[in-house]
Amino acid sequence: MTQFQTLEDQLRAAMPTMTRAERQLASHMLGNFPLSVLGTVATIAQDAGVSAPTVVRFVRKIGFSGYPEFRAQLHEEMGERLASPITKHEKWADRLEIDHPLNRFALRVIENLRQTLSQQDLRTFDAVRDLLADKSRSVYLIGGRLTRSIAEYFTTALHVMRSDVTLLSSQPNTWPPALLDMSAGDVLVVFDIRRYEPSVQQFAELAHAQQMEVVLFTDQWVSPTAGVARHILTSQIEVPSAWDTIVPLIALVESMLSALQDANWQDTRERLERMERFYEEMLLFKRMR
Amino acid sequence: MTQFQTLEDQLRAAMPTMTRAERQLASHMLGNFPLSVLGTVATIAQDAGVSAPTVVRFVRKIGFSGYPEFRAQLHEEMGERLASPITKHEKWADRLEIDHPLNRFALRVIENLRQTLSQQDLRTFDAVRDLLADKSRSVYLIGGRLTRSIAEYFTTALHVMRSDVTLLSSQPNTWPPALLDMSAGDVLVVFDIRRYEPSVQQFAELAHAQQMEVVLFTDQWVSPTAGVARHILTSQIEVPSAWDTIVPLIALVESMLSALQDANWQDTRERLERMERFYEEMLLFKRMR
DNA sequence: TCTTTTTTGAAACAAACGTTTCAACTTGGC
DNA sequence: GCCAAGTTGAAACGTTTGTTTCAAAAAAGA
Structure with a gap:
C-alpha cells in the first residue's frame, strides 16, 4: 500500500x-x-x-x-x-517450510506460550514462589488425566530443592487418607485443564476446608477449582488439534522452579551436590556386584 | 473514576x-x-x-x-x-519488569523452542510419524528421571489414537520381563536428556538387538543411546538455571501427536467419541450411587 | 474584472458501532 | 433432584461513525 x-x-x-x-x-x-x-x-x-x-x-x-x-x-x-x-x-x-504440519502446530504453540507469559501477573507468580519456598509448609501436588504428568515433573524437580513434597497418586480413593497428614497452611498445587475433573475439584475443596493454601495451574477458561484457590496461574492452551497443548503450563512450572532456585540458591546447591553423590554411590554399588 | x-x-x-x-x-x-x-x-x-x-x-x-x-x-x-x-x-x-525472573526465563525458553523447531529434520519427523501410525507395530515408551513424565504424557495421548501402547514402569527391574512381549518391528520410544541414564541406554540396546525400531528424543548433546536409534529428534534444552527445560521436547511430542491425528483422523475421531461416551457413563455411574 | 478551476465544509447518507433485550443455558443452593 | 439466581450470546435497537453529495467560497487564469 x-x-x-x-x-x-x-x-x-x-x-x-x-x-x-x-x-x-x-x-x-x-x-x-x-x-x-x-x-x-x-x-x-x-x-x-x-x-x-x-x-x-x-x-x-x-x-x-x-x-x-x-x-x-x-x-x-x-x-x-x-x-x-x-x-x-x-x-x-x-x-x-510453513506448510508442514510441524510448523503449523509449532507457530500456534509459540503463540500460546507468548501470550501465557506476557499476561502472567508477576505478583501472583511471586506469591506462589514464596509459598513454595516456605519450608515450614508441606507441599502436595495433584493433577488430572493429562496434567498428572506435569505434577509428576514438578514434584521430581521440587524434590531437589526441598523436602516435604508429595505427589498424590492417580487413584482418587487414596486421597482421603492422604488428607489426614495435611495441616492448615500446607500448600496444595492443583493442575486442572479442560475437561475439568470433578474428583480433583472435590479434593481441592476438601483441602481448602482444611485451611490449606490452594495454588491452581489452569487454562484460559479457568477450572471451577478457582473458587477455592488462593492463587491462580492461567495458561493459553488451544492449538489446532483435537486436544490442547501443555507447553505453556510446563513453561510456567519451569519458570517457577527457576525462581525458587534463585530464592534459595544456597540450600538448593547443597541438596544438588548431595544428590549427585548419592547417584554416584548407587552406580558404584551396582558395579561392585 | x-x-x-x-x-x-x-x-x-x-x-x-x-x-x-x-x-x-x-x-x-x-x-x-x-x-x-x-x-x-x-x-x-x-x-x-x-x-x-x-x-x-x-x-x-x-x-x-x-x-x-x-x-x-x-x-x-x-x-x-x-x-x-x-x-x-x-x-x-x-x-x-524485564528483570523479573519469569521474563528472563521465558525469553530463553522461547528461544530454545524456536531453535528446536527450525532445526528439526522434517523427513525424520515424518518417518517417526509413519512408524507410530503403523498399527501392526506395538509401541513401547521409556524415560529417565525427569523425562518419564514426558513419556507418560505421550502414552496417555497416544492411547486415544491407537491400541498397543505401553509405558514402561519406572523400575528398571521390570524391564527384562517386559522385553518378552516385544517383537521385531515394534517401536521403542526413548526419552533421554542429560544426565543420561545407563539403565535406559542398556535397555535400548537390548531392544535394538531384538530388531526393534528405536526412536530417540534427546537434547542437543545427544544421548549415547543414539548409537542404536533408527530415528533421532533433538531439542535445545539449555536455560539459565541449574537444570534444563523440557518445553521443546513437549512441543515436539505434541506436534507428533497432531501429525498422527491428521494421518488417521477417521479412526482417531471414532476412538475419541467412544472415549467420551465411556467417560460420561463412568460419571453417570458415580452419580447413581 | 470575469470566467474557470479547484478547494472546502454543511448536510444527507449509509455503514459500522456500542448497547439493550431476551431466551437459552449454566451454576449454586436447598 | 429440583428450583432460583446468575451467566451468556443472538438478534434487534438506536447511536455514532466515516463517507458522499453538492453548493458556496477561494484561487487561478485570462
Whole structure:
C-alpha cells in the first residue's frame, strides 16, 4: 500500500502536494503524534480546525482506502513500538517450510506460550514462589488425566530443592487418607485443564476446608477449582488439534522452579551436590556386584 | 473514576470477581496488551472468543460507563507513554519488569523452542510419524528421571489414537520381563536428556538387538543411546538455571501427536467419541450411587 | 474584472458501532 | 433432584461513525 517506513514519514512526504486545509491538518497531526490520530474523524477535524471530509480526503491522498485503514496502520505501528520483548512477534516463521504440519502446530504453540507469559501477573507468580519456598509448609501436588504428568515433573524437580513434597497418586480413593497428614497452611498445587475433573475439584475443596493454601495451574477458561484457590496461574492452551497443548503450563512450572532456585540458591546447591553423590554411590554399588 | 494506576492493573485486579467468559476476555486482553484493546468491541469479542455484550458488561464491571470511555482511558495512557520520546522509555521500561525472573526465563525458553523447531529434520519427523501410525507395530515408551513424565504424557495421548501402547514402569527391574512381549518391528520410544541414564541406554540396546525400531528424543548433546536409534529428534534444552527445560521436547511430542491425528483422523475421531461416551457413563455411574 | 478551476465544509447518507433485550443455558443452593 | 439466581450470546435497537453529495467560497487564469 505504501513504500514509506512509518506513518509519520508518510505525512511529512505528502506535505508539498497538499492544499491549505490539508497542510493545516497534517501539521496538527505531526505536532501531536500519535495521540492526535487515535480518535475519530470528527475529533481530529475539530482539533485541527478543518472539516471531517477534509480528513477523509487527506488520508485518501496519501494512499489509504479510507480512515479505518489509516487508523489500522497507526495501531500496528503503535503496537510495535509498545511491545515488550516477550509480546513481540518475531518474523522468524518466514524461514520455515510453513506448510508442514510441524510448523503449523509449532507457530500456534509459540503463540500460546507468548501470550501465557506476557499476561502472567508477576505478583501472583511471586506469591506462589514464596509459598513454595516456605519450608515450614508441606507441599502436595495433584493433577488430572493429562496434567498428572506435569505434577509428576514438578514434584521430581521440587524434590531437589526441598523436602516435604508429595505427589498424590492417580487413584482418587487414596486421597482421603492422604488428607489426614495435611495441616492448615500446607500448600496444595492443583493442575486442572479442560475437561475439568470433578474428583480433583472435590479434593481441592476438601483441602481448602482444611485451611490449606490452594495454588491452581489452569487454562484460559479457568477450572471451577478457582473458587477455592488462593492463587491462580492461567495458561493459553488451544492449538489446532483435537486436544490442547501443555507447553505453556510446563513453561510456567519451569519458570517457577527457576525462581525458587534463585530464592534459595544456597540450600538448593547443597541438596544438588548431595544428590549427585548419592547417584554416584548407587552406580558404584551396582558395579561392585 | 478509578483508584488504580494503569488499565492493566485494573484488569488484573478484577480477575477474581470475574465470571468464566469475562476471565477469558481479560486473559486475552492482558495477553495481547495493548494492541488487543485498540480495536472495536466486535473485534475484541471475536479475538477473545466471547460475545460483544460480554465485552461491554466487562468494561462496565471494572468501572467505566461504556466501551468508548474504556478506550479513551487506554488512549490517554498510551499517549502518556508515547508522547515524549524522553519520558517514554523509562515509563515503559518500568512496566516491562524485564528483570523479573519469569521474563528472563521465558525469553530463553522461547528461544530454545524456536531453535528446536527450525532445526528439526522434517523427513525424520515424518518417518517417526509413519512408524507410530503403523498399527501392526506395538509401541513401547521409556524415560529417565525427569523425562518419564514426558513419556507418560505421550502414552496417555497416544492411547486415544491407537491400541498397543505401553509405558514402561519406572523400575528398571521390570524391564527384562517386559522385553518378552516385544517383537521385531515394534517401536521403542526413548526419552533421554542429560544426565543420561545407563539403565535406559542398556535397555535400548537390548531392544535394538531384538530388531526393534528405536526412536530417540534427546537434547542437543545427544544421548549415547543414539548409537542404536533408527530415528533421532533433538531439542535445545539449555536455560539459565541449574537444570534444563523440557518445553521443546513437549512441543515436539505434541506436534507428533497432531501429525498422527491428521494421518488417521477417521479412526482417531471414532476412538475419541467412544472415549467420551465411556467417560460420561463412568460419571453417570458415580452419580447413581 | 470575469470566467474557470479547484478547494472546502454543511448536510444527507449509509455503514459500522456500542448497547439493550431476551431466551437459552449454566451454576449454586436447598 | 429440583428450583432460583446468575451467566451468556443472538438478534434487534438506536447511536455514532466515516463517507458522499453538492453548493458556496477561494484561487487561478485570462
